[in-house]
Amino acid sequence: MLEPKSNIETNIHLVSSKNEHTLNNSISNTVISSTTTLTTSTTILKTTTPLSTTITLPTTPESTTISTPISTTTTIPTVPTTLLPPPSTGKWIVQENNTLCIVIQMAVQFNVSYTNDNVTIYKVMDVPSNGIAIGKCGKTEQNLTLSWESQNNTTQNNFTIHFVKNETEKYYSLHHFEISLAAEEFPNDKSNKTVTVIHMTPQFKTGLSNSYKCIKEQQMNLIFKGSNVTVGYLKVTNLQFQAFRSDNTTIFGLAKDCSFDTPDIIPISVGCALAGLVIIVLIAYIFGRRRSQARGYLSM
Incomplete structure (x- = not known):
């Protein structure tokens, strides 16, 4: 018999083809108590919103559904940290x-x-x-x-x-x-x-x-x-x-x-970039001069 003030409500629906008081042979000798107590881990999480857990017992052809609100609490340990003062000069x-x-x-x-x-x-x-x-x-x-x-x-x-x-x-x-x-x-x-x-x-x-x-x-x-x-x-x-x-x-x-102080890589990089720029300008100058000379020969 269910207790009226129980926090756990269990709805068990049994379907039988011949007699409502007779279970199928596959679930015979099985007694499902109307009051179910779930025991959680010793480390408990405190939450303001209760969690709803649905458990379906695998019975054939009948199925039993249990809806249970679970209240859990967790404690997170804090590691103390000590900040040292800066050393004196x-x-x-x-x-x-x-x-x-x-x-x-x-x-x-x-x-x-x-x-x-x-x-x-x-x-x-x-x-x-x-x-x-x-x-x-x-x-x-x-x-x-x-x-x-x-x-x-x-x-x-x-x-x-x-x-x-x-x-x-x-x-x-x-x-x-x-x-x-x-x-x-x-x-x-x-x-x-x-x-x-x-x-x-x-x-x-x-x-x-x-x-x-x-x-x-x-x-x-x-x-x-x-x-x-x-x-x-x-x-x-x-x-x-x-x-x-x-x-x-x-x-x-x-x-x-x-x-x-600057690392040696900085002046080296700047020097390489300037050298590359000089080479590009020199190549462009030589190429442009050859093109102008070729046009002069064609005009003659």
């Missing part, structure tokens, strides 16, 4: 034998990954603006190393910048970055070794008496030593440096700005 110098050879200012942030139990974990860190600077003032190679304490204050992290001078062409460049992170920065790493990554590419060229300036963000890949696999990246902003100095002032020399 610091300024450092390297002085040796009473001679200041390197002045640099920049804001640095890097992201290094490591794998533990087949799970990749990322370490994001800023180079603190109060890091201690030491370095070497060589004739053809100079470097600056920034050091700061690890998170357990037991060992130090190091960030080293290498400069190389080209005496023949009278310029120098930032040759590569090198980052050494203490094992304490990776507490889940069972190897307990210092992690060292580098960005190895000569760039940021400028004249020997000039500084190099690049305010916009520069992003560079980081790799392990002896490997070409990228394991992170380095972000540098508000960069200005001058190496191979021979005075004791901390004022930057005339700056070469990276915003005026």
Whole structure:
């Protein structure tokens, strides 16, 4: 017997050729309850509009149709995202034998990954603006190393910048970055070794008496030593440096700005286009002159 306040209404229409109370042999011994309960998944979607589901039971020759409103609910998990503040800009110098050879200012942030139990974990860190600077003032190679304490204050992290001078062409460049992170920065790493990554590419060229300036963000890949696999990246902003100095002032020399740097492909493309245009004009001139000479011969 149907309950009057049931949310599920079932209409069962049975057709029999001889007796309304006798089912066909194909559906004998089958009892269809007038009240049907559908159990949905444990993860439920909440919708304001009920869904109507029609289920047709395959009976021959009779058919049973059940119309059931289903209310479902779903819960979508949200992943919290933490935005790190931009790194602060610091300024450092390297002085040796009473001679200041390197002045640099920049804001640095890097992201290094490591794998533990087949799970990749990322370490994001800023180079603190109060890091201690030491370095070497060589004739053809100079470097600056920034050091700061690890998170357990037991060992130090190091960030080293290498400069190389080209005496023949009278310029120098930032040759590569090198980052050494203490094992304490990776507490889940069972190897307990210092992690060292580098960005190895000569760039940021400028004249020997000039500084190099690049305010916009520069992003560079980081790799392990002896490997070409990228394991992170380095972000540098508000960069200005001058190496191979021979005075004791901390004022930057005339700056070469990276915003005026253009890839070599641009002047090459422009030169090829101009050369092609000259060739086309020359061919057209020769062809036109020959036609005018031919017309002159015909008139004679």
